[in-house]
Amino acid sequence: MGNVQIITDSTADIPESLTQELDIHVVPLKVHFGDETYEDGIDLDSAQFYQKLADSAVMPTTSQPTPYQFEEVYRGIHRTNPDSPLISIHLSANLSGTFQSAHLASQTIGDEIPITVIDSKRASYAIGLIVVEVAKLAKQGASLEVCQSRIDELLKDTTVLFMVDTMEYLQKNGRIGKASALVGSLLKIKPILSLNDDGEVFPFEKARGNKKAIQRIVNEFHERYGDDPVHVGISHAQAESTANELMERLKSEFNVSKSVIADIGPVIGTHVGPGALSISFARSGNQ
Template sequence: MPPVKIVTDSTADLPEELYQRFGISRVPLKVLIESQIYRDGIDITPDEFYTQLRQGKLASTSQPAPGEFASMFEELTKDGSSALCLTLSSQFSGTCQSARLAANMIKEKARVDVIDTRSATWGVGLMAIAACRALSQGKNHDEVKELVDSLILKMRISFLVDSLDYLERGGRIGKAQAFLGSLLSVKPLLSVKDGIVCPTQKVRGKNKGLERLVEIVEQEVGEAPIICAILAGADPEARDILHQKAKERLNCQEIWLGDVGPVIGSHVGPGACGIIYYSL
């Protein structure tokens, strides 16, 4: 049985160590800061990115060209392998469409299935990790694809932002448009549903927001075991607080701590933090 390769775009936000450990390949999106172009996760670290963002520099992003995906797919499948490519929600970016065009370009040479995860950041990353673990247990291409499809329905993202300005400016605000015009001290609590940003509620102050994030998960999963990732942009203290609350109150079988990378960070801002999880 030929091997199966797992590919993501760079918005999966996994650290380099995990890409290497699980053998996950990635195709980078690009971040434009003033006149400088960076490859997400390759040319710029989250710390470097948020430093520039907090200096008042404006950031924008662009998707990979189909040819960039095609080159990756051809390299990974030249030994007879097939590939599964997990991408950022197609509602957020044309990245999925680029990957699908690329898969079509090489369809006579290799099987590549592109999956719109309808998720973002570690939502994509957690699916990729689960896919790699399933492959290590002997699952084949179709079985792993079925697993990822099931995780799409189970994956949850709840997050807090300091401001909606970044989402609005980047055009990714989705249904959270309803929260525009909030008072300065009110923090928007948001979620990702069916691949788009949705409003959850407004909370007064970040500490209350962090408490509410954990309450939301408690209400959804109860005592059911979950796998989760706790993320932050440029606010590691908030991540640590959220991590502690999650350990104390949720049945976390596995907790990953991570960064919101430059591409996603350019749309949610440096103060973003959140929890991404699915029930086992």
């Protein structure tokens, strides 16, 4: 049997250097500015997106790949790797129809190609962290069972906490979930948000200002992970200096075995807006 092949979608916000290094297949979602349509990360990168967002009079929208697009990706991988099982890990089904499209495609061709489709119940590099950890195992030749076992661990262990400069984007794009109670009450308040066990946005806590919010997030990760070796990911929307400073702090306070700083791409950026910052933690595997 060939190495397990790992597929994800562009909302995982994995840096291209990592997708190439670990042979991760990425299926793009789409961003729409009025009549203009772009493929996330293909013909619209993060810098171009945020500039367009600032210049545009219309709020962008997003759409998931069709089942047929996933089917074509799966068939293409299978032609090149006919003996390899496929694992396809995607954006929370409570935030997008991407998982459903992938699932429908797998049902159509499941008799021909062994595919496992997984709802990560997460977004941005909180998905990417899971994908990268499993892709490392797959590239080392780990079996399907070992890869699936590691995914099960990561689905239980990966924590994401994030902040947005405004709730406007989450609200207007219908992804606000259980955080709707915060709308209109954010004067001098920085909301800390997370994704619950169903993969839906919910308010974790409120803090007064960025510094106190970041300190609360750091404290929470200390409580959850202590001195365990951790894979840490920070994804940001035009907040690179803050992300770099925070990562240096996390490296000094935690046992960081792997660290990744990633841009929040066009699709997730459509829903969180400029200035968003997301921090993801999981215990590192024995790799």
